[in-house]
Amino acid sequence: MFSKVLIANRGEIALRVLRACKELGIKTVAVHSTADQDAMHVRLADESVCIGPPPSRDSYLNIHQIVAACEITGADAVHPGYGFLSENAKFADILDAHGITFIGPTADHIRLMGDKITAKKTAVSLGIPCVPGSDGEVFDVEQAVKVAEETGYPVLIKATSGGGGKGMKVAYNAEELPQALSTARSEALANFGNDAVYMEKYLGRPRHIEIQIMGDGEGNAVHLGERDCSLQRRHQKVWEEANSPSLNENQRMEIGEICAAAMRKLKYRGAGTVEFLYENGEFFFIEMNTRLQVEHTITEAITGIDLVNEQIRIASGGGLSMTQEDIRFHGHAIECRINAEDPVSFIPSPGTITHYHPPGGLGVRVDSGVYQGYKIPPFYDSLIGKLIVHGRTRVECMMRLRRALDEFVVDGINTTIPLFRDLLANPDIANGDYDIHWLEKFLAAKAKK
Numbered sequence: 375m376f377s378k379v380l381i382a383n384r385g386e387i388a389l390r391v392l393r394a395c396k397e398l399g400i401k402t403v404a405v406h407s408t409a410d411q412d413a414m415h416v417r418l419a420d421e422s423v424c425i426g427p428p429p430s431r432d433s434y435l436n437i438h439q440i441v442a443a444c445e446i447t448g449a450d451a452v453h454p455g456y457g458f459l460s461e462n463a464k465f466a467d468i469l470d471a472h473g474i475t476f477i478g479p480t481a482d483h484i485r486l487m488g489d490k491i492t493a494k495k496t497a498v499s500l501g502i503p504c505v506p507g508s509d510g511e512v513f514d515v516e517q518a519v520k521v522a523e524e525t526g527y528p529v530l531i532k533a534t535s536g537g538g539g540k541g542m543k544v545a546y547n548a549e550e551l552p553q554a555l556s557t558a559r560s561e562a563l564a565n566f567g568n569d570a571v572y573m574e575k576y577l578g579r580p581r582h583i584e585i586q587i588m589g590d591g592e593g594n595a596v597h598l599g600e601r602d603c604s605l606q607r608r609h610q611k612v613w614e615e616a617n618s619p620s621l622n623e624n625q626r627m628e629i630g631e632i633c634a635a636a637m638r639k640l641k642y643r644g645a646g647t648v649e650f651l652y653e654n655g656e657f658f659f660i661e662m663n664t665r666l667q668v669e670h671t672i673t674e675a676i677t678g679i680d681l682v683n684e685q686i687r688i689a690s691g692g693g694l695s696m697t698q699e700d701i702r703f704h705g706h707a708i709e710c711r712i713n714a715e716d717p718v719s720f721i722p723s724p725g726t727i728t729h730y731h732p733p734g735g736l737g738v739r740v741d742s743g744v745y746q747g748y749k750i751p752p753f754y755d756s757l758i759g760k761l762i763v764h765g766r767t768r769v770e771c772m773m774r775l776r777r778a779l780d781e782f783v784v785d786g787i788n789t790t791i792p793l794f795r796d797l798l799a800n801p802d803i804a805n806g807d808y809d810i811h812w813l814e815k816f817l818a819a820k821a822k823k
C-alpha cells in the first residue's frame with residue numbers, strides 16, 4: 375500500500391479522495407493555487423504545497439509543479455480526481471518516468487479513449503453497440519452529406535477531442551450542414567487544439583445511461599450497475615440517479631456484462647465509465663471516461679462500495695476486492711449538483727458564504743469543501759457540493775431529498791438548490807419520465823412565465 379498520496383485536485387473531490395486515504399491510513403498531500411490557501415482540502419491534508427497562481431493552467435494543470443510537489447513531499451502516488459489532469463496521458467507517463475504511481479488506468483488506455491473516434495472504433499471491436507454515424511473523421515461537406523443521407527437527419531457533428539459538451543453542433547437538414555460543420559470545427563480547434571470532427575445520428579428522445587466499471591489491469595473486471603444522467607443543461611449533468619428509472623434488472627445485467635467483458639478484453643485498470651444514449655430499448659455508446667466521475671457517489675450509495683478506496687487498492691497492486699457476484703444493488707440514490715450559480719440565469723455566483731448548514735440524517739450525504747465564511751474564488755468550476763440521498767425505493771428517496779433540500783442553508787451566494795425543489799414538484803420527474811432534452815425544455819418554459 376502507498377504511504378503518501380498527493381491529491382492533484384481541489385474542492386469536493388480533493389476532500390473525497392482525502393477521506394478514502396485517511397481511512398486506509400495513508401498520509402495525504404494537498405496541492406493548491408494561491409486562491410485556494412484557505413480551502414478545506416488544504417486544511418485537512420497532512421501536508422500542503424502551493425503550486426502556483428489562480429489560473430488552472432498555472433497551478434492545477436501545471437505538471438512540472440505537481441511532480442516537484444511529489445518529490446519535495448516524498449509522495450509515492452497521485453490521485454488526479456476528475457477534470458484537470460485526470461485524463462491526461464502525458465501526466466500519467468511523466469509520473470511513471472519519475473517512479474510515482476498514477477492512480478488510474480495506463481497512459482495507453484487514456485489515449486485510446488481520449489480520442490473519441492478511436493474510442494468508438496475500439497468499442498465496436500469490443501462488441502459494444504454504438505450510435506450510427508461516420509466511420510471515423512469527417513473531412514468535408516460532401517462527405518458529411520453522404521453520411522447524413524445514410525443515417526438520416528438530424529445529425530450531430532462532434533469533436534474527436536471533445537469534452538464538457540463543447541464542439542458539438544446539430545444539423546437538421548442538408549442546408550444547415552456546412553455551417554454546423556465549420557462551427558463545430560472551429561469550436562473544437564479553439565477548445566481542444568484539434569479540429570478533427572466526426573458525425574453521429576442525433577437522437578431525439580434518448581436517456582443518458584452510463585455503466586460504472588472497475589478493472590484490475592490483469593483481465594478481471596466487474597460492473598457496478600448504471601447511472602441515469604439524463605437531466606442535463608448544455609450537455610452538463612445536473613441530477614443523476616441510480617438505478618435508472620427506465621431499466622429493469624435483466625437490461626441492467628445485460629449491458630453491464632457487455633461493458634465488463636469489454637474491459638476484461640482490454641485489461642483495463644481502475645475505475646471507468648462507459649457512457650451510452652438509450653432510446654427505444656437500445657443502447658448506443660458515446661464515450662468512455664477513464665477516471666472517477668462526479669456522480670460516482672450514487673453508485674456507492676446503492677452498492678455500499680467505496681470506489682475511491684477500490685481505485686487506490688487496485689493502483690497499489692492489491693487487485694479487485696470483489697467479484698461480480700458480490701455486487702448487489704440496494705434501493706435508490708439521487709445526486710443533486712449544487713452549483714454556485716443563479717438558479718434561473720445560471721450565471722456563476724462566487725463570493726463569501728455567510729451562513730452554511732448542510733442537511734443530515736439517515737440516507738443523506740453531502741460532499742462539499744465549503745464552510746461558513748468560505749470565499750468561493752471566481753476562477754474554477756461552479757460546483758461547490760453534491761447532495762446525495764439514498765432510500766429503499768425511489769419514492770422514499772425523493773421524499774428524503776425534499777426534506778434534505780429544505781434543511782440546506784447556503785447564504786451569501788446564489789445556488790442551484792431552488793432548481794431541485796422545482797424539479798421535485800414536477801410530475802415527469804416524479805414518474806421518472808424524462809430524456810436528455812427534458813431539462814432544457816423545462817427551463818425554457820419556466821423562463822417564458
Ligand code: ADP
Nearest residue numbers: 536537538539540574575576577582609660810
Ligand atoms: P462530452 O464529452 O462533451 O460530454 P458526450 O459525447 O459525452 O460529450 O456527449 C455529451 C452529451 O451530449 C450527452 O450526454 C447527450 O446529452 C448529448 N449527445 C451526445 N451525442 C448525442 C447524439 N448522438 N444524439 C443526441 N444527443 C447526443
